[in-house]
Amino acid sequence: xxxxxxxxxxxxxxxxxxxxxxxxxxxxxxxxxxxxxxxxxxxxxxxxxxxxxxxxxxxxxxxxxxxxxxxxxxxxxxxxxxxxxxxxxxxxxxxxxxxxxxxxxxxxxxxxxxxxxxxxxxxxxxxxxxxxxxxxxxxxxxxxxxxxxxxxxxxxxxxxxxxxxxxxxxxxxxxxxxxxxxxxxxxxxxxxxxxxxxxxxxxxxxxxxxxxxxxxxxxxxxxxxxxxxxxxxxxxxxxxxxxxxxxxxxxxxxxxxxxxxxxxxxxxxxxxxxxxxxxxxxxxxxxxxxxxxxxxxxxxxxxxxxxxxxxxxxxxxxxxxxxxxxxxxxxxxxxxxxxxxxxxxxxxxxxxxxxxxxxxxxxxxxxxxxxxxxxxxxxx
Numbered sequence: 001x002x003x004x005x006x007x008x009x010x011x012x013x014x015x016x017x018x019x020x021x022x023x024x025x026x027x028x029x030x031x032x033x034x035x036x037x038x039x040x041x042x043x044x045x046x047x048x049x050x051x052x053x054x055x056x057x058x059x060x061x062x063x064x065x066x067x068x069x070x071x072x073x074x075x076x077x078x079x080x081x082x083x084x085x086x087x088x089x090x091x092x093x094x095x096x097x098x099x100x101x102x103x104x105x106x107x108x109x110x111x112x113x114x115x116x117x118x119x120x121x122x123x124x125x126x127x128x129x130x131x132x133x134x135x136x137x138x139x140x141x142x143x144x145x146x147x148x149x150x151x152x153x154x155x156x157x158x159x160x161x162x163x164x165x166x167x168x169x170x171x172x173x174x175x176x177x178x179x180x181x182x183x184x185x186x187x188x189x190x191x192x193x194x195x196x197x198x199x200x201x202x203x204x205x206x207x208x209x210x211x212x213x214x215x216x217x218x219x220x221x222x223x224x225x226x227x228x229x230x231x232x233x234x235x236x237x238x239x240x241x242x243x244x245x246x247x248x249x250x251x252x253x254x255x256x257x258x259x260x261x262x263x264x265x266x267x268x269x270x271x272x273x274x275x276x277x278x279x280x281x282x283x284x285x286x287x288x289x290x291x292x293x294x295x296x297x298x299x300x301x302x303x304x305x306x307x308x309x310x311x312x313x314x315x316x317x318x319x320x321x322x323x324x325x326x327x328x329x330x331x332x333x334x335x336x337x338x339x340x341x342x343x344x345x346x347x348x349x350x351x352x353x354x355x356x357x358x359x360x361x362x363x364x365x366x367x368x369x370x371x372x373x374x375x376x377x378x379x380x
Contacts, residue, residue, distance in 0.1 A: 002080075003030030003067035004092040004166075005178040006145060007187075008154065010236045013173070015039060015063035017056045023176075023183040024052075024065040030094070030179060031067025033074075038064040038081040038090060040149060047087060047149065061232065062147055062154070066092045072100070074279050078118035085113065088150050089128060093120045094179055095142030095164040098274035103137060120144075127155070132227060135243045139274065143222070145177065152232040160244045162209075162224030169219050172236045181359040184219055193217040206363050215360045272298045283380075285373050286310035286329060286337070288322030293329055300333045308335040311376045313342055313369045340376050342369065 005023045007015045020037060028035070039048045039060030050056050066080040083090045097103070100119035103126060108114070112125045119140075126134035127146055132155070141163035145156040156177065158166050168177040169190050178184050185192055195217045201207040202215075212220045222228060225244035230237065254260040272295055276282055284299065286292045300308055310330065315321040323339070330337040347354075347368055354371055 001030050002069050002094040003027035003065075003179045003183075004094050004143065004145065005065040005183050006092065006176070007063045008175040008230070008232065009061045009173070010175060010232065011173050012061055015060050017050075017063065019187065020063045020065050021052060022186045023178055024067060026183045026186055027178065027180050028067055031069050033070040034066075034068035034079055036066055036068075036079055036081060040064075040090070040147060047083070047090065049081065064090065064092050064145070064147070070280070071096060072119055072277070072279055073117040075116070077116035078120060080120060082116075082118075082120055082124060084124055084128065085115075088148065089124055090147045090149070091120060091124045091127075091144055093123060093142060093144035095140060095144070095159065097123060097138045097140040097142060098277060099137075099139040101277070132157075132229075132243065135227065143179065154230045154232065155227065156222060156229075157227035157243070158222045158224055160225050162221075166222045167214065167219055168222065168228075170236065170238055171218070175230065175236070175238070181214065181216055181219060182356070185216070190219065191217050195219075202361055202363075208360070208363060268294065269298055273302060276302055281307075281309060283309040283311055283377050284335075285370075285377075286312045286326055288312070288325035288329070293325065296329050296333060296335065300335070305334065308333065309380070310335050310337045311373050311380070312337065312339045313373055313376075314339050316341055338376055338380055340372060342372050346372075 005020065005027065007020055009015055017039060024035060035052060037050050039056065040062040041060045048056060048060065064081045068080060081090050081092050097119040100122040104114060104122045107122065107125050107129060110129060114121055123144060124146070126137060130137065135157055141159045143158050143164040143166040145154065147154050156166065158164065165179055166177060167181050167184055168175065169184055169187065171189065176184055176187050176190070184190055195213055195215055198213055198215045201210060212223045214221055225242055226240055227243050228238050228240045230239070254263055276299060282303065284292065284296050286296055296308065296310060312326050314323045314326065316323065326339065347365065354368060357371065358367065
């Protein structure tokens with residue numbers, strides 16, 4: 001998980017670098033390993049790369065912020081905002097493209113030179129080669145924004161299922177975007193007011209994420225499987241398009257249940273193998289249920305003996321506690337396991353931090369269990 005944020009001045013007034021810093025500060029938890037910023041000037045020909053401690057002279061028409069959690073290529077070569085060798089294309093990226101190794105080899109054969117081992121650079125060169133069609137080649141989860149200085153054009157995209165978030169505000173004078181709503185709320189012209197139709201859907205029908213709106217007035221989200229483009233030479237017109245929907249992935253139906261089962265197993269195995277690509281230790285959330293147990297089982301042969309780590313929330317004494325199933329998996333596969341019990345008292349003590357983390361209402365306290373699982377992972 002990384003954090004991205006940006007401000008685009010659509011009238012050439014310039015970007016307030018201090019405001020960009022404030023936005024980044026709100027999502028600093030997403031990127032504990034590095035923080036870097038970029039400003040691009042109004043004519044789209046120069047860029048300034050800077051850090052929080054630097055004194056920045058002048059204002060650009062586009063500002064990028066990136067908060068980094070290092071997963072692939074831990075070196076400074078993979079720092080963001082990242083650019084190509086001609087400093088024409090700039091990218092900020094949150095997420096991971098799991099098939100980046102195969103794509104990098106394909107792009108190398110086309111003459112592209114790579115300065116890092118990161119998947120972010122693969123995205124950048126893939127966009128240069130295939131344009132918007134690059135999205136169909138990615139297997140992963142992402143939200144990224146690319147700025148083309150030469151054309152003065154912005155391109156932003158979100159993965160098929162919207163695993164990685166991207167919120168934005170557009171008012172005719174500015175386009176502002178970020179990984180989390182709390183960063184946008186640092187912008188003085190964005191109202192801190194509820195969007196009542198979203199509140200109604202939640203209170204009456206327990207529905208969330210049913211459209212591109214959210215619980216805050218004048219803040220939208222880029223929908224899953226969508227991208228937007230904006231030509232900064234032409235003003236404030238934002239073009240949003242669908243690049244993927246569920247039907248695109250439908251294949252020829254299997255001829256039998258056995259064929260369906262084998263095909264499902266192959267897809268799941270390949271999916272797990274791809275996600276084991278990492279330059280840091282790999283962990284698995286283990287609930288004791290079928291899904292997470294299957295992932296632990298499939299991942300184990302590809303990891304060193306005792307190398308797999310699992311993290312679990314348990315409820316000792318509760319009739320639905322799945323500790324016995326968790327313990328069977330731990331023993332059978334010899335994994336390094338961490339477990340934690342949670343109570344209602346824990347929820348009350350964490351409530352304000354939990355609400356702040358999510359920015360919007362959610363429909364079940366299962367979110368709290370997941371939140372504590374990842375807190376446990378962070379501690380380890």
